[in-house]
Every structure is written in structure tokens, then in C-alpha cells.
Amino acid sequence: MNAPFLRTHANGALGLEAVGMTKRFGGLTALDDVTMRVSAGSFHALLGENGAGKSTLVKCIMGYYHADQGQVAVGEQEREIANPRDAHALGVGMVYQHFTLVPGMTVAENLVLSRSHVPAVVKWADERRALDAFMAGMPFRVPLDVPVSALAAGEKQKLEILKQLYLKNRFLILDEPTSVLTPGEADEVLGLLRRMTREGKLTVLTITHKFREVMAYADEVTVLRRGKFAGTGRVADLSRSDMAEMMIGAREIPHGASRLDNAIGEPRLQITGLKALNDGGLPALEDLDLTVWAGEVVGIAGVSGNGQRELVEVLAGQRPSAAGEVRIGGELYGATRAEIKRHRLCLLPEEPLRNACVARMSVAENMSFRSFDDPPFARGGWWLNGSAMRGAARDLISLYKVKTPGPDAPIGTLSGGNVQRAVLARELAHDVRVLIVANPCFGLDFAAVSEIRSQIMQARNRGAAVLLVSEDLDELFELADRILVMFDGHLVYETPTPDADLSVIGQHMAGH
Amino acid sequence: MVDQIARLPRTASPLFPGFSLDSVRRGAEAILIPVGALLATAIVFGLFVAAAGADPLETYSLMYRGAFGTWFSWQNTLQRTAPLLLTALCVALPAKLGLVIIGGEGALVMGGLVSAAVGAALIGVPPWLLLGLMAMAGMAAGGAWIALAGALRQFRGVNETISSLLLAYIAIALMNHMVEGPLRDPASLNKPSTPPLGEANMIGSIPGLDVHWGLVFGLIACLAAYVLMQRTTFGFGARMVGGNVRAARMAGLSVTTLSMITCFLAGASAGLAGMVEVAAVHGSAKASLVAGYGYTGILIAFIARQNPLAVIPVALMFGGIAASGGLLQRRLDLPDATILVLQGIAFVMILASDTLYGRFRIFQPRG
Numbered sequence: 023m024n025a026p027f028l029r030t031h032a033n034g035a036l037g038l039e040a041v042g043m044t045k046r047f048g049g050l051t052a053l054d055d056v057t058m059r060v061s062a063g064s065f066h067a068l069l070g071e072n073g074a075g076k077s078t079l080v081k082c083i084m085g086y087y088h089a090d091q092g093q094v095a096v097g098e099q100e101r102e103i104a105n106p107r108d109a110h111a112l113g114v115g116m117v118y119q120h121f122t123l124v125p126g127m128t129v130a131e132n133l134v135l136s137r138s139h140v141p142a143v144v145k146w147a148d149e150r151r152a153l154d155a156f157m158a159g160m161p162f163r164v165p166l167d168v169p170v171s172a173l174a175a176g177e178k179q180k181l182e183i184l185k186q187l188y189l190k191n192r193f194l195i196l197d198e199p200t201s202v203l204t205p206g207e208a209d210e211v212l213g214l215l216r217r218m219t220r221e222g223k224l225t226v227l228t229i230t231h232k233f234r235e236v237m238a239y240a241d242e243v244t245v246l247r248r249g250k251f252a253g254t255g256r257v258a259d260l261s262r263s264d265m266a267e268m269m270i271g272a273r274e275i276p277h278g279a280s281r282l283d284n285a286i287g288e289p290r291l292q293i294t295g296l297k298a299l300n301d302g303g304l305p306a307l308e309d310l311d312l313t314v315w316a317g318e319v320v321g322i323a324g325v326s327g328n329g330q331r332e333l334v335e336v337l338a339g340q341r342p343s344a345a346g347e348v349r350i351g352g353e354l355y356g357a358t359r360a361e362i363k364r365h366r367l368c369l370l371p372e373e374p375l376r377n378a379c380v381a382r383m384s385v386a387e388n389m390s391f392r393s394f395d396d397p398p399f400a401r402g403g404w405w406l407n408g409s410a411m412r413g414a415a416r417d418l419i420s421l422y423k424v425k426t427p428g429p430d431a432p433i434g435t436l437s438g439g440n441v442q443r444a445v446l447a448r449e450l451a452h453d454v455r456v457l458i459v460a461n462p463c464f465g466l467d468f469a470a471v472s473e474i475r476s477q478i479m480q481a482r483n484r485g486a487a488v489l490l491v492s493e494d495l496d497e498l499f500e501l502a503d504r505i506l507v508m509f510d511g512h513l514v515y516e517t518p519t520p521d522a523d524l525s526v527i528g529q530h531m532a533g534h
Numbered sequence: 535m536v537d538q539i540a541r542l543p544r545t546a547s548p549l550f551p552g553f554s555l556d557s558v559r560r561g562a563e564a565i566l567i568p569v570g571a572l573l574a575t576a577i578v579f580g581l582f583v584a585a586a587g588a589d590p591l592e593t594y595s596l597m598y599r600g601a602f603g604t605w606f607s608w609q610n611t612l613q614r615t616a617p618l619l620l621t622a623l624c625v626a627l628p629a630k631l632g633l634v635i636i637g638g639e640g641a642l643v644m645g646g647l648v649s650a651a652v653g654a655a656l657i658g659v660p661p662w663l664l665l666g667l668m669a670m671a672g673m674a675a676g677g678a679w680i681a682l683a684g685a686l687r688q689f690r691g692v693n694e695t696i697s698s699l700l701l702a703y704i705a706i707a708l709m710n711h712m713v714e715g716p717l718r719d720p721a722s723l724n725k726p727s728t729p730p731l732g733e734a735n736m737i738g739s740i741p742g743l744d745v746h747w748g749l750v751f752g753l754i755a756c757l758a759a760y761v762l763m764q765r766t767t768f769g770f771g772a773r774m775v776g777g778n779v780r781a782a783r784m785a786g787l788s789v790t791t792l793s794m795i796t797c798f799l800a801g802a803s804a805g806l807a808g809m810v811e812v813a814a815v816h817g818s819a820k821a822s823l824v825a826g827y828g829y830t831g832i833l834i835a836f837i838a839r840q841n842p843l844a845v846i847p848v849a850l851m852f853g854g855i856a857a858s859g860g861l862l863q864r865r866l867d868l869p870d871a872t873i874l875v876l877q878g879i880a881f882v883m884i885l886a887s888d889t890l891y892g893r894f895r896i897f898q899p900r901g
Contacts, residue, residue: 340783359786369784378784380777391774391785395767406765 028062030097033222036113036193037062038083043092045078052078053089056251058244060193062097063222065215067240067257068229069269071469075249076229080195084109084116096193110138115191117182119198125171129164129181136185156188161214174327176207183211187224196228200235206528212239233262245269282483287316288351290487291456295346298332306332307511310346312489316455319478319488321502321519323495325531329511330491331372334460337489338369340377350456363392366455370462370474374445381434385426386415388433389448422447439470446474454481460491475501495524507531563897568837571887575880582875588866600861601854612745613815615853617642619752620807621831622838622845623759624680627800628694629840630763631793632776637683637698638804639828640705641676645805646812647709647728648675650819651717653812654729661735669809676805677798679705684797688790706824713820727820737814748810752849755803759842762799772796804828826874830856833881852877 029037038060045053053075060066070076082089085103093100096112103109106116123132134140134149150166157163164173164181173181179199186194194215200208216239218224230236236243236257243260245252245268253268291314300306307329314320324330335341337348339357348355350365361367371377379388390399390411398410415429424443426436433441442462449457459478463471478501482488492498498505498519505522507515507530515530517523580590601611624638649672656664683701686692712728719729737747763769772792774782782789807827812819834852838844859873 338784339786340780357783357786358788362786371784376778377780380774380781382777383773387770391781394770400767404766404768406767406770 026061027059028064029095031062031222031225033063034192035063035219035222035225036097037225038097038114038193038227039093039095040079040083041093041095043079043082043094044090045075045082045087046090052249053082054249055091056246056249058251058254060225060227061242062225063219064225064241065219065239066225066227067236067243068227068246069236069243069265070246070252071269074246074269076246077197078249079246080116080197080227080229084114084195107138110189110191113190113192114195115186115189115193116195117179117186117197117199121178121182123170123178123181123185126169128167128169129173130166132170132181133166133185133188136189138189157184160184160187161217162210174325176203176211179203179207180211183215192223193225194227196226198229200230200232208235209238215239233265236265237262281479284317284483284485286318287485287487289313290316290351291489292349292352293346294349296333296336296343296348297345298329298336298341298343300332305344305511307336310511310513312506312513314456314487314489316487317482317485318503319482319490319501321498321505322489322491322508322513323493323498323505323527323531324491324508325493328508330460330508332511333508334369334371334458334491337367337458338371338377359395363396366453368392368449368452368454368457370446370449370457370459372461375434375438375441378445379433379441382432384430385419385424385433385436385444386412386429389415389418389429389444389451392448392452418444418447418451442474443470446477450477450481454484454486457481457486457488458491459488461493462490463494463497495527559897563891563894564839564841566897567887567890568839568884570890571883572837572880574887575876575883578879578883579876582879583868583872586868586872588868593862593866593868596861596865597855597858600858607857609744610857611850611854612743612749613853614856615849616746616748616752616814617807617811617827618830618834618849618853619749619756619845620803620810621828622834622849623755623831623842624676624800624804624828625832625835626838626840626842626845627759627763627796627803628680628684628793629835630769630772630776631796632779633684633687633793633797634695635680635683635698635797635800636695636832637680637700637702637705637828638800638807638831639824639826640698640702641679641801641804642808642811642828643702643705643709643823644679645672645676645802645808646823647705647712647717647808647819648672648805649809650728650731650812651712653731653735654717654719654818657729657732657735664731664735665737665813668813669806672805672809672812673802674805676808677800677802680801680804681794681798684793688793702828709819709823710821717819719818722818722820725820725822727816727818730817731813732817735813736817737810746810746814748807748814751806751810753846755806756842756846759799759803763842768792768795804831830877833877833884837880837884 027037040056040058043053043056044051056075056079058068058079068076068079078087081087083094083103085105085108094103095101096114101112103112124135127135130150130153133153134144153166157166162180164177164184170178170181183194199211203211212235215224215226219226228240240257242254243257243265244254245265247269293310293312296307296310297305298307310333322330332341336343337357350367355361355365369378375381393399394406394411395403399407401407412429418424419426419429422443424447425440433444436444457478462474462478475497478488478490490498490501499522502519504516504518505527506513507527509530515527583590583593600607602608621638621642624641625635628635649668652671653664653668656667679701680698683694683698686697687694714726717728718726739746740750763772771782771787774785774787775789775792779789808823811823816822830852834845834848838848855873855876859870862868862872863870
């Protein structure tokens, strides 16, 4: 019993239909005759694996791409959307994975700036009154006078959504809106959006691969698989496994490697009294003591911005420590190339393209960052052997299923998930003794997630000391042997995972 | 056999491993955009010349004759190409690490001054030894000069573009002071200079050409720079630093060491240009060393997109433009700054054309 399809809602929400959308990039068909209908006032989820065509579909709707075939209807009639400005004029707005705010400006300034016509002289008194009135009518608020740089990720995401509402957009596309939020923040934002859709003020189309959020918030779901339409339906009529099957087809979901009951070895990574400063010169970490033993996964939980990033950067050699020391295998460690090689330290940082890759160098070159100065890639320690690099890269590409036109393609042209795989291939290609991982599964689809988690578990089972920094508690519960909570630059709580209590961890994450 | 074919990537040609249509597209983009910018330069410069009262077509034909029309003009062009090759490297090498160094003029002047001082002090030793020592001294001086800009950046966070430019003014002032004071040859009356090296101690010409050996040094330096950056582990590390310093740090590379060495090599290259100017052209250090080669080198490196091999043809072109300046002045009565106007227009056009990369669909990889 389906609800009737609504093109417009009396309270303002817009419906949208995309019919027969096809988009080709050269020889690759990214989108093949996909049809999606989003009823006015509904909360619609667009589900699919990496490279399933979700972003392509949405970009065609927004006018970033020109679909080769297909029509888009917004509200009552078919529309020609040639660019994002046309989409905004129709009331269709998009919130991106990455923030599009000016950090140095206040919330009020960001909102006024976002309008398509900002007067040459802004009458701030009038604007302030209008903004106050606007905020008063919103289900959630962000302080107007605070600079954006001072907002937490959740507040920034709220501001992005408020910005779309301020621009009077009535159809909102969200690209993985919760990837930067804690579970609590995600629930808050999604709950508020859902309330607005219930009131018929707004239609929401959200790109996601988090089943939990689909089950909890979406009314309807459209699933894409390898650029094709794979199914649609009301969430209430579908089970998790129905959706999983639509999403990945008949393929078997790889299961995570099981935890072996191996003996814990010697203390391998020892951090004592570590202090580090953040970009603003303030202490981000203080008096941090931590030991990771060989053969265990130590998980660090915490709301982002409590010093986790700085900790990983110190271990990666990307940030100097202000005090304290790091020892690996008893030896002082300063993140030099020789030490990294000697201790077989590997690192999977978050945002791999920003932290671990050179976008304009090739996939093969990026895959040899750890070993380009060792034989067989370097002859005589000095001459590069390009064909050996390319050959080794080809093996890694097929072993780790990296989708790339070839080893010579610049790594910046690969999709996020494939960049992640390429880094994983490079870091785990050799025997690992110390593995440092930060949010490895950010924005990845769940087949890739379970693959990466199984790789981490295998490294642990082989006797590596693993430090896992994650904002995903499910991930920590699955992988970690011990969970530590980081708050305000300190480790404030520790518990063995089997005895861990989610609510206690949550309280410590919140600083109680 | 079947296995081997299957292992080749889809877009690769079996004849040339690593060759693909996409790399042709990228290559075409890197060549056609600068060529387009130079065509636009030619049009705007033509308008300028017309406004100055000369016929643009006649101007271009004269420029061609002045640069490449006769054997004599070829030699004149090649003579000027030699220092340009070296000063362009002074920009192109640090650019691989993401450093924008524009003080090649300073390194050239320091190289010239120090090598002339060494030459004057050691007159009497065999010419080959003298020239070798002069070259080493010039390279060390130029290298230290740019390394100073690199050190200010690495250890004190001073913008290397501005510091290298200001260091160039300091170098010029220092040379003028030394040439007019402590190192002045008493015999140089109107144009103060250091003591002359003497004909026997000068760098000679390449046999069969009336062009000094500096051209060969420049060509070798360009080839060596290319090999260093593309084929060695040092260059690989440098390209990592230039591409993403966070990734380079994560790989444990010492950004400081790579930057300092590269800055030194860059300055050494411009310093060698100064030494060659002293030992092959002027015979001593004097104010005429400051001929703008360092600044033209910036332009060349940018047009060559910081590629040491592409520097060679671009430097040849600008050598030709410089060589034709005199002819324009004599025949068309154009002011002698005309050539500078042309260089200025070219620089603006090339910088503007930088925004066009990635804008043309025909150059984009299909995959």
C-alpha cells in the first residue's frame, strides 16, 4: 500500500523525479537508465556501494554533470537544469560531505554571503533582525556571532543545512551528511530534518551507506548497483538484508577475520608524557601515557577534536611533539624514514588523499612511497626502476581490487574508496609490526569496510601492535581488545572490550 | 602468452609499456596551452609595436632574422641562451618542491662576483685549474645564496619568494660595493670592475662554433636536472614533498634536507651562469653582469612548466628574442625596452593561461 506520489506539498516541500538518467564518461557508463522518484515531503535515502553511481546521479540532478539521457522534473513540471544555479533557482539545494563555509567569518556573515545577490553595502542591523527571525522559525539553532572556525563538526553540519533552508531551498540533497558527526549529533540532525519533512516543509534525499540511519529515519529508499537501478521501496516494507541484497547483489559479503586467541607479546609502542600543540599553538595532547602490546588492538574512542588527530600526526611525523617521548621496541622513535622501516611501522591515516598520497603522482608511485629507495625499486640506492614499480603496483592493484585505469593514472583521479585501498595495499604489503589506524572506514561502503577491518584484524593476529583511533564505536567494539576514551587531550577511561559498557564510554566521551 | 597480454593494463599500448592515450592528452595540454598563450602574446605585442609606429609583421620578420636568420645571429642567440638555461633551472628545481624562488639574478651575481674574486686571486695557476676552481667557487656562492632563502623558509617561515627577490637586490648592491671598492681593478676607470682574468684564462669557444662552452654546461645541467628529478630516489622524494608535504612527512622524508639541497643546487646552477658570464664574456665582474638573465629565467621556467627539458627550447626562444633586440632598435627605431615589454606580456599571458588547465574537455582523460 504505497502513499500517492506528491509533486508538491501544500507546506512547500518539493517532489522530484529523475527518469531514465544515463551518464557516460568516455567508455564507462556511470549511470545506466536510472529512474528515481522522490515524493514531496518524504525522507528518501539513496543507497549504494562506492562507485554505484549515487554521486553521479545527484550531480546530474544538480546540474554539475549533463546527463546523456533522461529528464528531471522538479515540482509540477520537467526542468532543464544546466548548472547548480538553475537548481538553486528551482529550490533544490545540496549539502556536501565537505564543508563549504568560510572559517574566519561568523555564522551570520556566512549566511548572508551565501545568498546569490549580496548588496554592495550590507545593512547589518536589518540583516540581523531577518536572521534572528529566521533562526526563531528553525527547529535547530547555531549562534550567529561565533566564527565558523569555533564550531564543532556537528554544528557546522547544522549550519550547512540551515544555509540551504535560509536560501529557501525546499528539496535538500545530503551527501553522506553524518560522516563527520558523532552518533548523537547524527541522530539529532537527522531527527530534526525528519520532523521538517513530516511537516511538509522540506523533502530530503540523502546519500548514505549506513543502514542504521536508513532504517531509523528514511521513509523510502532507492538502491543503485554498478550504475543501474537495483530497487526501491518503502523502508517499512524492507528488511536490512533485503536492502543489503539489492545493494551488493548475489555477491557474498566478506566476513571479518575472526580474532585469534594469541598470546600478547612484549610492549611494543610506548608513549610517555606526550604533549603536542594544535595548529593554533594550544595544547591538544597533554601527559599522554599509552602502551600498545604486540598482538593487541588498542582502540581510542572520542568525539573528534579531542586530540586524536594530533596524536596520530605525531606518530606519523607530521607534527612535532612538544614534550614526552615515543618508544618502539624500547628504542626512541622520531618518525624518521630509517626508524619507520626498522620498526615496520605502518599507518592508515584518515583522509588518505590529504595525508598519505600525492594526488598528481601515479598510482604506482604512490604505492611505492614506503619502498622507493629500496631494491628492487632503487638500483644502487639511487636510480629508480620504474618498470619494477609498475609491476609491483599491478600486483597490488589486483590483490587489493583497486579500480584504476592503470598503474600510471594519477592517484587523484581515483574515487575515495579506491585511494583508500591503494594506501591500504601500500601500508599492509609488507610484514607489519606497528600499525596505526585512524578512522579507516570513513565514507566507505560496507563491503570495503569489512575488508579493511579484516585486514586490521589479520595484522593483529600476526602479532602486530595496533593502535586504532576511531569515531565509530561499532568499529571499536568489533576490533579492539581494549578501549580507551580520549577527552580534551587526555586518556580518561580504559576498559577491556568484553567488559565495555556503551553508556559508560559515552559518558566519558562527553567528559563526565 | 595469453597470460602476458591479460596482465597489460587496458589503456596501455603493447608496443610501449606505460604509453596511453591519456598521457598523450595530458602532454598535448601541457604543450598547447603555453603555445596558445605565446600566440596571444604575439598578438598583443603586435598591437604595442603598431602603436609605437612600426609594422608588426616587419617586426616579427626582423626578430626572426635577428635571432635565427643568419649564422651570426644564431651564434648571438646561443650565446645568450647559455645563462638562461642555468637561471631557468634556478626556478624550475625548487618548483618541484613547491618553492617559488625568483632570486636567480642574485645567485648569478654572487656566482660571478665570487668566481671573479677567486680568479683574480689565483692568477698564475694553470687555466684549467683556475677555471675549475672559479666554477666551484661560483656554484658554492650562488648555491649558498639561494640556500639562505631556503633556510629562512624552513627554519623561520619566511616566504621564499620575497626573501629570494630581496636577496637578489642585496647581492647586486654587494657586488657594486666590492667592484667599486675592495676588489676594484685600479686600471678600470669609467666602468669599475674586478681585475681582468686575461685572454688566456677565459673559457674558449666550442670548436667550430663561435659560442662559448657555457652553452654545453647549460645543456648538461638541464639534462642532469631532469634525470635527477625523474629518475633518482632524491627526485622522487622531492616530488613527494612538492606534491604533498604531509604525505612526505608520513613517509619519514626529511623535508628540510630535501629543500636545502634542492635550493643549493638551484642557486649553484645560477651561480655557474654568473661564473660563465665572467669567464667567457666579460672577463671580470662588473655592473654589466646584471643583465636580467635571472629574471628572464623565471619567465622561461614558468613557460616550460618547470620541466628542465622544456627549459631548453624555451631558453633558446628567449635567447633569440634578446639577441634580436639590437636589430629592432637600429632598424625600426623602437625603444630598447621593447624586448622587456614583450617579456612582460609573455609573463602575464603565461600566468593567466595557468588557469586554463583542466578547462578543455578534449585534454581530459577518458576512463
